[in-house]
Amino acid sequence: MEQEQEREAPMAGLSLERPYKNDDGHPIPVLFDIAPDGVLHYESKQTPTQLLGSNLNRILHERGQDFFERLKDGALDSATVPSANLQEPAASPNDGVEPDNPGHIMTKDELFKLKTQILPQLFTAAGEMNLAKDLLSSILSIENAPSTSLPSILNSNLTSETAQTDSLPTLSASLVTKPPPIVSMQAFDTQVAIGGKDEALRKAAGLFRSAANRMERGRVQAEKYWVDALTIRRANWGLVPAPLPLGSPTGKGADRTSKDFMISYGLEESPPGYRGKALARIGYGGWENDSLVFPSRSNVRLRVSIGTPDASGNIIYSHNSLHAPPTDYKSSLDDLLKNAQREVIEDEIFSILVREAGTFPTASARVSERLVLIDVTQGMELKFELIDEVIFTLGTSISQHPLNQARSDFIYHYLLTLLLRRHAHAKGRRLGAVGSSHSSNPIPASSQTNLPILQPIIDQLQYQVFCLRIHAQLNIVRLALAATGIPAALRFDPVGEVGAQLIKIPVESEMRSLGGVSTLRVDNRHNLRLTMVSPSVLTAHLPQATISISSLPQLSELLSDEVERFFLERICEVGRRICKDMGGIWFVDLNRCVGRWEGCVLNFRLTFGENFKIMCTATRLSRSNPKHPIVETYKTSKVQQGLMNWVQSVLGAALTE
Structure with a gap:
């Protein structure tokens, strides 16, 4: 009754298409059977040819061998089709069993129901067969029939076999022994077994050897690690504990002691950003074959260049001497750290130069990411640039001016000194601020600014x-x-x-x-x-x-005035000495020297030509010809005698008239 109610219950019809692929995109196989242990068995795949052949055989089997002969104009003659009622017995409407449908595909539920119906019967049959087997075994164990071996049975002739078969009872037992193995096969099996054991022993030996090598390599690396750490500390480099690895426990009771060291090679008063970059660690195992590892090293250096024009007007740059960094990793740890420290210091110097060059009052500057170019004066340029370490190996150009190269070397080392002074000033200001917090004396404003470099x-x-x-x-x-x-x-x-x-x-x-x-x-x-x-x-x-x-013109004017005043006073002294007996008067008036005595007036005036060449003009007025003065000129390039000698000759000529 329950089965009939379940059968009569309305089923929800699904109008969706039957799925033919799973979530991974593979075709879904057709379920064939479910084993007792729950293993699913699926139908084997058939090729289109096999499927077509099975369909044709099914047509001929179900509809007769003359099915294709009964086709008329491509359609089956309805008069020749046998009635379904004649071929199949009518199903009783009250038996509750649905007619078989050959095209119907059973679902998992139907298969499970079928399995539950068949399994009890199969278990019953299996039990009966086990009972029969036990009965036969008990019967056979009672019989004391002589045992025969398989080789004797195989080697016996046909007549003896027939006679023995006739003499044996209906139920008899026989013992079958395993034939001896073939010698060649036994030797091959032995070689395979020995070879497998030898290969296993070799693999085990290789594992032990590699483990021993790793342990020895770890011991050597650990020993080298501590030797390098002690060497670096002996050279007075700063060692700081390395941060804990990512994910290390930091809670209460956890071991927060660092097992590694970090080397701090930056300056003490450098900004925090540069102190963070100036960190190195000692190489330890793995791919780190270097003695020291620099995570934040930029491998750039500061080059100072001075440019001056040559005879043709082209600017020739001369830079400081470049010391190539050590390229081999066998260099001492101290040299590696010094070179890395020099790079960090030069980077800090360049950053300060970039900030100060933009606001420099007495020179124009052009600033870029890696270049600072300053027009110091007319005909001189100063250039600071960050270059890669590869350029250090190019050497020094022959066309450099030796004096400018020496100036560049001086500027480079002078910058290092000025940076240290800046750091010392910042440290003193910081310590002074701490001390002034306990006193009433304020810090001067001049000491609160950083010193320029x-x-x-x-x-x-x-x-x-x-x-x-x-x-x-x-x-x-x-x-x-x-x-x-x-x-x-x-x-x-x-x-x-x-x-x-x-x-x-x-x-x-x-x-x-x-x-x-x-x-x-x-x-x-x-x-x-x-x-x-x-x-x-x-x-x-x-x-x-x-x-x-x-300015230089103002200096030239001052020099010309002083030289003119000197010469005019000197001419006055010479005139007074020569004209002393004649009662002459000599004086300087309006940038000229005037001499007067009875019957004559003499004036001396100085002018300056190119390259400060001195020219002197003497004008003489006599009583005999007052309207036509006599003018005499002295030029340095034309006259071989001195100016004072020429003045004395002019005075002598005037006195003789």
């Missing part, structure tokens, strides 16, 4: 060019005076400080300027004293005043 370099270069120009101008005046027969001496000392004071300039916390003195002594009597202060401050110390000079 670019301005001292530019000031020195500008001061050097400035001194060269001043010296050239004074030397021109000296040569012009010497050409007129007036002895002149120039003493030029651009740096007035002694060596001990010069060494203190880049070390002291206050910025100091360089200074010098130049003295022009004319005729061993008159002195013209000039003082110079970097970068371009010039002061003239005259007997009557102290004048600040701001």
